[in-house]
Amino acid sequence: MKAEALDGAEDEERSGNSELIQSVVITGQIIEALAAAGQPMRLTALAGQLGEPKAKMHRHLSTLKHLGFVDQDAKTETYRLGLKLVYIGQSAIDQFDLRRLAEPYMSRLRDLTRQTVVLSTPASGDAIINAVVESPNLVTISVRLGYRLPAHASAQGRLNLAFAPLAVQQRILARKLQAFTPRTMVDPAKLRERLTQIRQQLFDVSMDETLLGISAVAAPILNYDNELVGAIAIVGTTQDVHEPVDPEQLKLLRACTKAISLRLNSTAYEGLGIPNLREFIFD
Structure with a gap:
């Protein structure tokens, strides 16, 4: 009793x-x-x-x-x-279809930047490609659906890692990090600094880190609890997407992810001075 x-x-x-x-x-x-x-x-x-x-x-x-x-x-x-x-997880995916929500915004971002636009979702710190809208250029970057981007060596992966639980961050940063190219970030201390920076500025850039000649700039999609549910990335050659980021690319990218995040009742982008562009307002 x-x-x-x-x-x-x-x-x-x-x-x-x-x-x-x-x-x-x-x-x-x-x-x-x-x-x-x-x-x-x-x-x-x-x-x-x-x-x-x-x-x-x-x-x-x-x-x-x-x-x-x-x-x-x-x-x-x-x-x-x-x-x-x-x-249960599959049912949650069926009820909350981030891909369906994001695709109109992705298409608009592709049209405005003329670069391939990618949606990724979290997977234990890494990022999995969930949707791709390819650029209209004659030479285009193709990204395979279901491809897993490493947490430490990609803009989308670092975004996911930045918003992941502390236990996930510690587990990933404690293991030996693979250097895919000479530019891959593999220093845990520098990565921790980068993750703090990402949470403050809500974007990240990777140049030549997983494949030489390919770069990406990505920003998070956040929900009503300001938790990361996905990331949108502009992907292109290092000639078209680079660091420092082209200001116009970054403005369009963050306006896009802010618009999607607002649909999920997130307040994370408020106070960063990111405009609500009419190009990303849909009925």
């Missing part, structure tokens, strides 16, 4: 905000931690990362396992995300 009373009290416990139920908050944190880890985790590691007692963490994991949201390896006793979350 005492244990049941404690569990009931835990469900009613509030977390700073009177509308938040602490047990639900912890459940969300567990799912996010398992997603960010990129590999199965032990109970002790999860409890330590979230700062919760092991007994309390075990109760949450047992419940999530019962519901199919978490799986446990019988041999190692480690926990990983369950298959049911795959179906």
Whole structure:
């Protein structure tokens, strides 16, 4: 009876905000931690990362396992995300189609810059190409759908990493970073400085970092919580897209991503002096 009373009290416990139920908050944190880890985790590691007692963490994991949201390896006793979350994730994608929302803005940006425009979405710190609108030029840069851009070596990847949970940033920056070209950024200290800069200016540039001769300038799409849900990049040759960024390209790019972000009720672009261009106003 005492244990049941404690569990009931835990469900009613509030977390700073009177509308938040602490047990639900912890459940969300567990799912996010398992997603960010990129590999199965032990109970002790999860409890330590979230700062919760092991007994309390075990109760949450047992419940999530019962519901199919978490799986446990019988041999190692480690926990990983369950298959049911795959179906839930797909349903979320079906209900929130960022590609469909972004494509009119991407086409307009392509027409204004005459460069290939790419939409990417977050994937554990990296970026995955979700949509491409190719430039009208005779010589054009083609980008393959589903291609995974490295977190440290691309403008879109660094944008995703800049807005990723701290655990994801630490995991990626702790590993050996591959130098794809002589210009690839592989110094963790410099990358950390760059991520701070990205969060302040809301754009990033990469020149010759994954492939010599190819460059990109990218800006984030942010939601109502100012969380990154995607990134739009202008991609071209280093002759057409370069650092320092062409002021007109940057103005158009950030006006584009600001317009999409405003559709998602984001306030992140306010105060940066980025104009609302009529070219990106759609009924």
